[in-house]
Amino acid sequence: MEVVFWLVAGVIGSAVLVKFAHNKSPESRLNILGCALIIASFVYLGFSVLASNLIWVGIESAGVLIYGAFFVLSKSRGVNLLALGWLLHPIWDVALHLFGVGSSFAPDWYAIMCISFDITVACYIVIRARGEHFHNKIV
Numbered sequence: 001m002e003v004v005f006w007l008v009a010g011v012i013g014s015a016v017l018v019k020f021a022h023n024k025s026p027e028s029r030l031n032i033l034g035c036a037l038i039i040a041s042f043v044y045l046g047f048s049v050l051a052s053n054l055i056w057v058g059i060e061s062a063g064v065l066i067y068g069a070f071f072v073l074s075k076s077r078g079v080n081l082l083a084l085g086w087l088l089h090p091i092w093d094v095a096l097h098l099f100g101v102g103s104s105f106a107p108d109w110y111a112i113m114c115i116s117f118d119i120t121v122a123c124y125i126v127i128r129a130r131g132e133h134f135h136n137k138i139v
Contacts, residue, residue: 006112006113007112008116009113010117011116011117013113014120017032017033018120021033030075030082033121034071034074035071037067037070037085040089040118041060041064042064043110044092044102045057047106048060050105051105053104070085070088071085079126082125086118087122089118090114090118090119093112093114
């Protein structure tokens with residue numbers, strides 16, 4: 001039951017983000033959703049810093065750079081890259097933090113919540129891009 005609670009919390013949280021971004025200009029929407037992906041990565045970095053785990057600080061810093069690259073590249077190469085970044089983030093959540101050694105410092109509830117949050121945001125990006133016929137350049 002706890003897992004369902006956190007999955008629902010992730011959907012609700014993503015709905016708040018999407019609602020905030022929805023009526024913005026396409027460029028602002030892309031920036032908001034891209035920055036949110038970076039922030040989601042920074043949270044894990046924060047957990048590793050709080051745990052004083054220098055190896056994981058490095059790993060999580062690499063994650064911030066990877067997901068930041070999806071955002072930066074999406075600005076010139078299309079929103080599908082941003083959606084892909086959001087879709088790949090649950091792999092990071094599950095493999096490293098829910099079932100991997102990162103579970104020693106990252107709370108299970110955050111990893112579980114991120115799964116539904118990330119997938120919901122990715123779906124929104126794809127649906128919005130297709131619905132507005134922006135030729136996959138901006139959301």
